[in-house]
Amino acid sequence: MSKTTAPGETPAAAPDDQDLGAAGSQLSTAPAETLTGVPSLGVIGWARWFWRQLTSMRVALLLLLLLALGAIPGSLIPQTGTDATKVAAFEKDHPTLAPIYDKLGLFHVYSSVWFSAIYILLFVSLIGCIVPRTWQFVGQLRGRPPGAPKRLTRLPAYTTWRTEAEPEQVREAALALLRKRRFRAHVAGDAVAAEKGYLREVGNLAFHIALIVMLVAFAWGQLFKMEGNKLVLEGDGFSNTLTQYDDIKSGTLFSTDDLTPFSFTLNDFKGTYEVSGPNKGTPRTYEAALTYSEGAYGKDKKTVVKVNHPLEIGDSKVYLTAHGYAPVVTVRDGKGNIVYSDAVPLLPLDSNVTSSGVIKVLDGYRNAKGVSEQLAFQAFFLPSYAKGNEVSSVFPALLNPVLNLEPYYGDLGVNSGIPQSVYQLDKTHMKGFKDAKGLQMRENLKPGETMTLPNGAGSITYEGTKEWANFQITQQPGSGWALGGAIAAIFGLAGSLFIQRRRVWVRAVQGADGVTVVEMAGLGRSESAKVPEELGDLAGILYDQAPGAPDPDDDSADSSKSPDPQAVPAEGAEK
């Protein structure tokens, strides 16, 4: 028999289409696009209309587009969150534009009202979409695949043959075969209906739910996050309380009670570097050996923190973010009394850890006349000094350390109440010690060497060098949930995009001449080469069990006996 069909012709109007409509329906749980009509029923009507709009695919699409558009300005305009100084510079350069930007929240796009509105609406829409879809899907799982449409010929993949086997036999064989292939199958009337690929829907729902989990985890993390810095000298310790931090930033709902109780001691910092070759000086490892304890009375444990390998304690992470040297110095007054003895952390200036800083003697010092005064030493430190290279270190490790000091005396101005950096020297009320030629005194010290200040003002001794490490301690609760959500999202997405949900029907009926006519058809959510392939495969196996019978002699007579003699427009499944 041969058939003529005209695809792409009559749309959903034809009456037989309802037939396929039922069979093809619910192949996904995507909401139907029925958004026409304006409500007429007062407030509730409007609310319902609004809700339907919001949870429609079309609005979800628009909100997604808006989300992408809304994220753009934040990448082009400086943001307070990432670079406050750039924002300040921008405000200075654009006096008219900046206030407008500020009003629009363009300096903090991702926490602005409008950006939040977009994603909150999107996620409300998402929840409003997921809940009914989940119910619908549960319903589909409880129910059975829809029965065969009347005209299987109109499905995107179709095959037929005649066989001597009884219709029941064929159906039974088909049922067994489809079940073996993990289809959900049942006999409905004269045909077997089967469906497979439910994991696609599971994946899709899991993906969308995972998005919500990620958003909630992220929001949670933003509200309760904390980030602080602490510079620790070798041998010194840190305990996680507010007062111990050098600086700290936190989310709106974070309270100091939320600080994970722990403490640690920096036993040793070790940096190793490439010692030769073209990469000389390139850092190979940075390791901070810590002894730490969790909780107030935790047991001491040892660990090593490296770059990219933070220490995790509860919700907190301890990152190693910088290191440097801290020369140990002893300052004596004219009488030889020790007025200061400590390790002074210096800040690195370059990759060979040339460092600078200030040693400040704030109290306890009296000058030669017995008057109370303050001392300061501008310090410049080269961990590896090489002759002829006075201003920078030649290697990052402590090979030949030299401490260059410039002594000053006077008033450091620390009592004025203005906070000042421990690494900078305010010289307004300080005078330099002069050498014999009347120039600013300056000396290079090696470990153990002492610089004597003129006129019995005392001395400073460079005792040795400690290393320091800077730790960033962050607390970002919810990141485990965010990661879990992200992984679920990827798997859900893969399931949703790679798995085909499809239906197969096998109809076996007795033809007028007593011979059984078998018809098989397949329908997928999207047109896919896999559906006909699979159908061919199934048909091949079934054909072996219900082999073909010879055609009746008269071909033309056959066509009138076949179940679907008419030429009908093809109406396939659609994505």
Place this chain on the structure above:
Amino acid sequence: MTLAAATELAAAANENLANISNTLIYSAMAVYTLAFFAYIAEWLFGSRSKVGRTAAALTAQTAAKKAPAVTVKKAGGTAVLERPKVVVRAAAGARDVPDGPGAHGGDEQGDLYGRIAISLTVLAFLIEFGGVLTRALSVERAPWGNMYEFNITFSTVAVGVYLTLLALKKNVRWLGLFLITTVLLDLGLAVTVLYTASDQLVPALHSYWLYIHVSTAIFCGAVFYVGAVSTVLYLFKDSYENKLASGGKPGRFANSVLDRLPAAASLDKFSYRVNAAVFPLWTFTIIAGAIWAGDAWGRYWGWDPKETWSFITWVAYACYLHARATAGWKGRKAAYLALIAFGCWLFNYYGVNIFVSGKHSYADVGLGVLQSAGF
């Protein structure tokens, strides 16, 4: 100075290898150029054959309102052992247009040139691959420390994707000319504007997440690129079919070129599959980046420009996938979304590196050159 910055002092180059790498890249360009001419020859010879299948199919449909007849296999007594044949039918509303025969248009000589072009592409790919490999060896790190390296790696992967699809016997031969043209542009840009001597310092943060993150990013970009090319071709072919279906007469050039491409529906499906297939990987790329940022910078997500644009790209592709599932947005509208999404990817790669400064430091290398080149 932070440790992260300190670790950026990467290996200085092994000059020999770096020179070999440069030679290989130039050689690859030369061979790609030959391949380019061979593809052109394929198209030229192909134009001799008068195909007009699309027109035939469409006029048949509109004129007779009758689709090509389908014959269902009769299980006659003689053919009992033969399996029944499956009849496949286009979805509702879809035009039943056969795929074009490809660039050679069924012309034997054209086909020969096409085969030569593919062989040359394979050769050029191998040479370019060698160039990327020696470049990587010369600096003892992954070959994506700066935009030059990124570009050469990117085009290598894109060609690799194309050749893999070919090897899998997918119908993608028609992509050849379009792909190689842009690969040549990409390489040209790389060796002129973006070139960065191999001994430049680059970030070499020691985290395997960096390797995972960047390699998947490049791969996703290459696949998105293939998707974008076929989307553009889809748009052309679709207009062409629309014109024919409404009785219009497309120009001779359109006739000659577009008729040989696969049907619009096939192109559309191909680009959808390609984009959909890498979308989960792109999702993974962003997440891997976030995990790495969490380990390296102490925060998972900070709306750094690179992060932001990865997010925008991701949302744009999600829009595209949604659009395909929404009635009024299929076809051309969805295709425009796919192109916008790829535009976002491109901007993330070039635009953000050039116009916006962020934490992703590899972008800095080569910037000076661009600025002096008037960017």
